[in-house]
Amino acid sequence: MTTQKVENIKPYESNSEKKVQIERMFDNIAGQYDFLNHFLTAGIDILWRKKAIQYIGLRKPQIILDMATGTGDFAFEALAIHPKKVIGVDLSQNMLNVGIEKSKQKNTTEQIEFVKGDSEALEYDTNYFDAITVGFGVRNFEHLENGLSELYRVLKPGGEIVILEPSFPKNPILRFLFTIHFRYITPFFGKLFAKDHSAYSYLPNSVAAFPEGQHFCDVLTQVGFKNTKFKSLTFGICTLFIGEK
Ligand SMILES: C[S@@+](CC[C@H](N)C(=O)[O-])C[C@H]1O[C@@H](n2cnc3c(N)ncnc32)[C@H](O)[C@@H]1O
Numbered sequence: 001m002t003t004q005k006v007e008n009i010k011p012y013e014s015n016s017e018k019k020v021q022i023e024r025m026f027d028n029i030a031g032q033y034d035f036l037n038h039f040l041t042a043g044i045d046i047l048w049r050k051k052a053i054q055y056i057g058l059r060k061p062q063i064i065l066d067m068a069t070g071t072g073d074f075a076f077e078a079l080a081i082h083p084k085k086v087i088g089v090d091l092s093q094n095m096l097n098v099g100i101e102k103s104k105q106k107n108t109t110e111q112i113e114f115v116k117g118d119s120e121a122l123e124y125d126t127n128y129f130d131a132i133t134v135g136f137g138v139r140n141f142e143h144l145e146n147g148l149s150e151l152y153r154v155l156k157p158g159g160e161i162v163i164l165e166p167s168f169p170k171n172p173i174l175r176f177l178f179t180i181h182f183r184y185i186t187p188f189f190g191k192l193f194a195k196d197h198s199a200y201s202y203l204p205n206s207v208a209a210f211p212e213g214q215h216f217c218d219v220l221t222q223v224g225f226k227n228t229k230f231k232s233l234t235f236g237i238c239t240l241f242i243g244e245k
Contacts, residue, residue, distance in 0.1 A: 008142070008209075009202065009205050009209045011024075011025045011199055018140075018142040019091065019118065022140045022142075023092050025198070025199045025202065026070065026091070027092050027093065027094040028094075028195075030071070030095045030097070031094075032193045033095065034073070035193065036189060040181075040185075044238075045073075045238075046073070047233075047234075048164050048233050048234070049073060049074050049133075049135055049164065050077060050080070051233065051240060052074075052133060052162040052240055053074075053077050053078055053162075055242055056078075056131040056160050057080070059131070059158075059160065060081065060082075061081070061083055061130030061131035061159065062084045063083065063084060063128065063130050064078050064083045064085070064129060064130065064131045064132070065086075065089065065124070065129040065131075065132045065151075065154065065155075066078060066086055066087070066088040066089070066133045067119055067137060067151060068089070068134055068135070068136070068137020068140065069089060069114065070096075070098075070136075070137070071095050071096075071099045071102065072103065072114065074088075074133045074134075074164075075112050075114075075133075076108065078133060079111055083111075083130075083131075084111075085111060085112075085113065086112045086113070087112075087113045087124075088112060088114045088115065089116075090114075091116070093116055096114045099114050119137070119141055120142070120146045120147050122151075122154050124154045126154065127154070127156045128154050128156070131162075132154075132155055132159070132160075132161040132162070133161075133162050134151070134161070134164070135163075136165060136166065137163075138163055138165065139165055139206050139207065144219065145219065145222065145223055148219065148225075149223045149224070152225060155245045158244070158245065159244070160242065160245075161220075161225065161244075161245075162242055163241040163242075163243075164238060164239070165207070165210060165238070165241070166203075167207065167213070167236055168208070168237075169236035169237055170232075174235050174236070174237075178237055179204075182204040182207070183204050187201045187203075190203075212239070213232075214230070216230070216241055217229065220243045224245070225245065226244050227242075228241065228244075229241075229242050
């Protein structure tokens with residue numbers, strides 16, 4: 001097994017904890033997050049979440065945790081597999097507020113609960129959830145292993161976790177184009193629409209520092225998950241990780 005030290009990239013040039021900075025960053029961009037997310041990925045992010053939900057759907061999970069739920073897109077997508085309840089947990093109250101508004105509009109407030117919380121200290125019993133989803137969230141955890149161990153703890157034996165993360169394509173031409181998009185186009189539009197240049201410069205830096213493919217599967221295995229695997233999506237610009245307790 002290979003292990004890799006995960007560099008802790010922070011959004012702002014300040015000495016405060018990563019967690020505090022992440023909360024502040026997502027509180028700042030919450031109003032523009034959905035638009036920018038779909039715009040910068042040309043809407044493909046929706047397909048990635050659908051694909052991930054298909055995986056956990058096979059075992060018909062009833063209680064699902066959507067960790068780092070943000071504005072709730074993964075939680076809404078999970079309703080396609082008819083669980084009893086989805087609980088979306090996030091550090092940023094402003095992101096959750098957007099999710100709560102969307103839930104009212106979609107008439108899903110009975111099925112989805114939005115809760116402010118930290119991945120490293122979850123207020124749920126051990127073996128509580130049938131499945132866990134995390135969309136573009138684990139990269140932001142202050143202590144990756146602690147956050148993942150906590151997710152492992154609250155997952156039921158036999159339950160599955162699916163994790164989506166952006167990644168750099170292997171093909172050199174695509175990698176070059178993706179790097180241009182990520183390093184220049186994304187921060188430009190981030191600054192223009194979200195008025196937070198740091199937030200969208202943090203994105204490529206944090207992706208570059210995050211363990212890719214098998215390296216991240218090894219981290220999942222280290223914290224206890226088994227049968228870990230990963231699938232490259234859309235020429236490798238996103239990776240779907242799957243693990244089981
Ligand atoms: C890029 S957004 C992803 C939102 C959503 N999952 C999606 O698929 O669009 C990342 C979210 O992770 C949350 N987050 C980061 N670290 C967290 C932590 N330790 N505990 C809870 N939420 C966290 C942030 O507040 C932010 O809302």
